[in-house]
Amino acid sequence: MIQTEDSRVTTSHSSLLPPVSEPSMSSHGDPATSFEIVIRPRSGWLSIDWKELLDSRELLWFLIWRDISARYKQTILGGSWAVIQPLMMMIIFTLIFSRVADFPSQGFPYPVFVFAGLIPWTLFSQGFAQAALSLVSQQQLLTKVYFPRIFVPTAAAAVFVIDLIVSLGIYAVILMFYRVVPSWTVVFVPLLVALTFIATLSVGLTLSALTVFYRDFRHVIPFLSQILLYLTFVIYPGSMIRQPLYRWILSLNPMFGIVMAFRSAILGLDWDFPCLAISTAAALAFFLFGVFYFRRTERLFADFA
Amino acid sequence: MSRPSITTDNLGKHYHLGILQQKSLRFGTGFTFRETLSKTFNSGLRLLRGGKLAADHRDSSFWALRNASFEVQRGEVVGLIGRNGAGKSTLLKILSRIVEPTEGIARLHGRVASLLEVGTGFHPELTGRENIYLNGAILGMRKAEIDRKFDEIVAFSEVERFLDTPVKRYSSGMYVRLAFAVAAHLEPEILIIDEVLAVGDHAFQKKCLGKIQDVASSDGRTVLFVSHNMGALAQLCQRGVLLEQGRVTTVGPVRDVIQSYLRSSLDHNTARARFSADPTKPAQFNSAEILHDDGGLASDFSCDETVTIRLCYEVRKPVAETFLTFYLQNLEGTRVLFSDIRDTDPSASERLSVGLHTFEIKVPPRLLASTTYLLTVGSASKYSGVLDHEHNCCEFTLRDLSTQDQSRPGVLGIRLPWEHKLVRAKALLDA
Numbered sequence: 001m002i003q004t005e006d007s008r009v010t011t012s013h014s015s016l017l018p019p020v021s022e023p024s025m026s027s028h029g030d031p032a033t034s035f036e037i038v039i040r041p042r043s044g045w046l047s048i049d050w051k052e053l054l055d056s057r058e059l060l061w062f063l064i065w066r067d068i069s070a071r072y073k074q075t076i077l078g079g080s081w082a083v084i085q086p087l088m089m090m091i092i093f094t095l096i097f098s099r100v101a102d103f104p105s106q107g108f109p110y111p112v113f114v115f116a117g118l119i120p121w122t123l124f125s126q127g128f129a130q131a132a133l134s135l136v137s138q139q140q141l142l143t144k145v146y147f148p149r150i151f152v153p154t155a156a157a158a159v160f161v162i163d164l165i166v167s168l169g170i171y172a173v174i175l176m177f178y179r180v181v182p183s184w185t186v187v188f189v190p191l192l193v194a195l196t197f198i199a200t201l202s203v204g205l206t207l208s209a210l211t212v213f214y215r216d217f218r219h220v221i222p223f224l225s226q227i228l229l230y231l232t233f234v235i236y237p238g239s240m241i242r243q244p245l246y247r248w249i250l251s252l253n254p255m256f257g258i259v260m261a262f263r264s265a266i267l268g269l270d271w272d273f274p275c276l277a278i279s280t281a282a283a284l285a286f287f288l289f290g291v292f293y294f295r296r297t298e299r300l301f302a303d304f305a
Numbered sequence: 306m307s308r309p310s311i312t313t314d315n316l317g318k319h320y321h322l323g324i325l326q327q328k329s330l331r332f333g334t335g336f337t338f339r340e341t342l343s344k345t346f347n348s349g350l351r352l353l354r355g356g357k358l359a360a361d362h363r364d365s366s367f368w369a370l371r372n373a374s375f376e377v378q379r380g381e382v383v384g385l386i387g388r389n390g391a392g393k394s395t396l397l398k399i400l401s402r403i404v405e406p407t408e409g410i411a412r413l414h415g416r417v418a419s420l421l422e423v424g425t426g427f428h429p430e431l432t433g434r435e436n437i438y439l440n441g442a443i444l445g446m447r448k449a450e451i452d453r454k455f456d457e458i459v460a461f462s463e464v465e466r467f468l469d470t471p472v473k474r475y476s477s478g479m480y481v482r483l484a485f486a487v488a489a490h491l492e493p494e495i496l497i498i499d500e501v502l503a504v505g506d507h508a509f510q511k512k513c514l515g516k517i518q519d520v521a522s523s524d525g526r527t528v529l530f531v532s533h534n535m536g537a538l539a540q541l542c543q544r545g546v547l548l549e550q551g552r553v554t555t556v557g558p559v560r561d562v563i564q565s566y567l568r569s570s571l572d573h574n575t576a577r578a579r580f581s582a583d584p585t586k587p588a589q590f591n592s593a594e595i596l597h598d599d600g601g602l603a604s605d606f607s608c609d610e611t612v613t614i615r616l617c618y619e620v621r622k623p624v625a626e627t628f629l630t631f632y633l634q635n636l637e638g639t640r641v642l643f644s645d646i647r648d649t650d651p652s653a654s655e656r657l658s659v660g661l662h663t664f665e666i667k668v669p670p671r672l673l674a675s676t677t678y679l680l681t682v683g684s685a686s687k688y689s690g691v692l693d694h695e696h697n698c699c700e701f702t703l704r705d706l707s708t709q710d711q712s713r714p715g716v717l718g719i720r721l722p723w724e725h726k727l728v729r730a731k732a733l734l735d736a
Contacts, residue, residue: 035494039402039411062442066428066435073430073471144422145443146402299405302398303320 046295053148063155068162083163083170085126086118093235103236106269109178115171116263117234120196123164124255125225127157127197131204132221135212135301142305149298150291153208157200164193171266183268192262195283199254202286205294212301232256237263238272251275254283308414310495310527311377311400316409318370318395369395370551373409377544380525384538384559386566387548393531396548397421397499400529415494415527418445423501424484429473433464433483436472440487454490461516462486482509489516495527496520510537517541535563535638564636567679567697576604578698587624589693591617591661593682595701604701608675608718612668612701616682620659626687627654629664633678634697641673641716674718675705 090111097103098110105113131153135142138152168189175182203224211217229235232255241247251257257272257279264271370392377383387393398404400411401419426443427436437458441451451458459465462483464475472480485501498517514537521528521541532538538545538559545562547555555565577594596613597603606612614631632643644666646653680699684692703718 035415037402037413037417039399039406039413041406041408056445058448059442062439066431066439069435070428070430140422141426141443143398143403144425145419147443147445302404 042299044296045292046298048291048295049148053150056148056151059147060151060155060158063151064158067155067159071159083167086115086122086167087170089118089122090115097235104240106237106239106263106267108180108267111174112178112180112267113237113263114235115174116266117232117259119164119167119171120192120258120262121229121232121234121255122167123160123193123196124200124203125229126163127160127200128204128207129221129225130156130159131201132207132211133218135208136215136218136305139305143302149301150205150294153204153294154201157197157204160200161193161197180267182266185265185268188265189262192258192265195280196255196258198287199258199283202254202283202290205290206286209294209297209301212304213297228253228255232259234259238275244274247272247275248278251278252282254279254286258283308379309376310379310381310414311411311529313376313396313400313411314374314409316370316373316396316399316406316411317368318392318399318404319407320367320369368551370399370406370548373548373551373553375546375553375556377527377529379414379527380521381544382521382528382530382542384542384545384562385529385531385548386538386545386562390550391548392551393548394421394499395551397497397529397531401497413495416445417495417497418488418491418493419497419499420444420488420491420501421497421499423481423488427472427480427484430471432471433462433468433475436483437487440484441490444488444491445493446491450492458486458490461489461512478506478509485509485513489513489520493526495529497529499531500533514541535567535634539563539638560637563638567634567636567638575700576602578695580695580698582619584621586693587622588618588620588627588657588684590682590684590695591619593617593680593695593698595680595699596665604699606701606703607670607706608673608703609670609706611670612703614666614668614680616664616666618657618662618664618684620657620662623658624686624689624692625654627657627684627692628687629653629682629684631666631680631682633668633673633680635674635676635678635716639716641678642668671718671720673703674713674715675703677702 093114094111097114098105103110134153134156135149141147141152142149207217207221231250231253233240233250238247238250238256238260241250251274257275257277260272261276261279263269373392373396385393385396395404397419398421399406400413401417401421403419403421424440426440428439431439437455438448438451441458442448446454459468462479462485464479464483467475467479472483475483488501496517517528517530518541520526528541530538530542542559544557545555545559546553547562547566549569555562576596577592579592580590582591583589594602594615595604596615597606598611598613616629616631618629629646630644632640634640646664678701679697680701681694681696682698683694686692705713705718
């Protein structure tokens, strides 16, 4: 897209840098040789090679399937690990924040309230952490074979979407236990899940690229996760902040608006549209940055992995 | 006139030394974060003042590949030859789009599949069946394609009985067979293979070579093949490319390139080779020498003379079940004579105590053909594998002084008597 530094590309374009190392059809020739790959040094911001991603999309499913299968085969608990974490967090938070500290929970039983926020939060925190570590833990994939690298962190994070679906099932049981009927707006949950996934990738892609070059970034992950947990207001309602301006500033953390919207969608609470709008915009902006930063640095992974 | 399959023009790959070892903050350009910041700041200042931007400083730089230009035509099988560190893997990685070149351009016409390592992406917890799909997908096959070829792949790998066991339970041989079976059924227009045949037993290697030959000869696929096995290269490839210290030095018919390579891998004083001491090795060769009957160093012999090979072996720590071997290789790469110390002395290992040992092996006259030979020595332990290995360290030539004919075919020079009997005193069919 934007051409910042261009010392070695043999052809120069003023506006768009052509996607190099991409198959381009030649004018004539028999079908077998009309597929040409040009390899040359690139620099600066690169565009996304949609054709390549589409052609190799099956690989993405295979990578996701691999991580899920491997997880099931390794443990006795298998897939149940997916839901133990949010369940445990719900129990602990209920005991401490509700029983002991008596946090408000917007008119619903505290476990119902907190679990609604934990569902997207678990996808986000687990997803970005695994995505960030995915590249450095699979070095031979980077150094021995070629395929679109963006599939690796994406697959690592996508595994947790499956977990999320299972947690929704558990949540249905919790709702039945507390005799809470979900609101009709629950139909928006898939949209919110998609938005959460975008937010997850926005952090995950950037961190995964950074971790390849600077190994110490892996230590940022638990730290970042902790801070964001508190800034995302999973444990306490966002309505505790009275001034709208402060809420909007907090919405720059995409998960803030998303978690609030999740609770509103399932429990029928009032929606905070400005917050959701700001969070969506932030999520998309960070995601675009993440994707292009990844593309920009992707070509150097094999040198540093 | 069809376009060449692979064209490279002035390809080069450059690394900054030292910086790759540091685990400090560094930006993709190869400088540390601090340097990047100060560089940006300084260039900004300089721009304001109207000066030029600073040039790239390359003091600690290393060109793994430089000025590599060659062409491979459609349907050719080309062997990439060179010593370790010559740049072969770098070139293959560039052509496989794994690393990016620093300069130059390469054009590939056709789909590319690279086999740089067997079993890339294999997950130990998944079964053989599942790994076939996973590995196939990683290498670029579609699910439909894998479905279609599944039975062939399983048949080739010979692990049918164990298909539904996790691969972590496979023996190393089974693992390699399965991995290669998947890769062997790729159908790209261009196939790039890197030294993967070094693993596996002899039967398996033969099978793999056969399969590569099939792949190359059918449908005019182009194959770029790296191997240290000169015999395999000579058998499979039509042309060869020799890489030395990152540069392409020879391109031509494969036998010529192999000879070039074997000749260049020797030092000047070819009758004696001294090896530097490596204190981390429990035992190693100090030197290898070719001696004449009179005890002096020599590299030219008559084929009626005995060739003595003397090896000095230093043992710092005794290793159990050690055995020493050497082989002689001719210029076509055929290993003509292989000798193991245990052939005549099964308990040799017990006598390899700490200290300096010398071994002398006498090659009888009139055994080997008159040509030039290269000596490779090695020592290994049954349990810990290779201890020391010196490849093509010495050279000597045998000459037939009576006939001066160096072109007589045959690997052996042994003279055999022909027993003659006259069975009938006249011809059956008279003219």
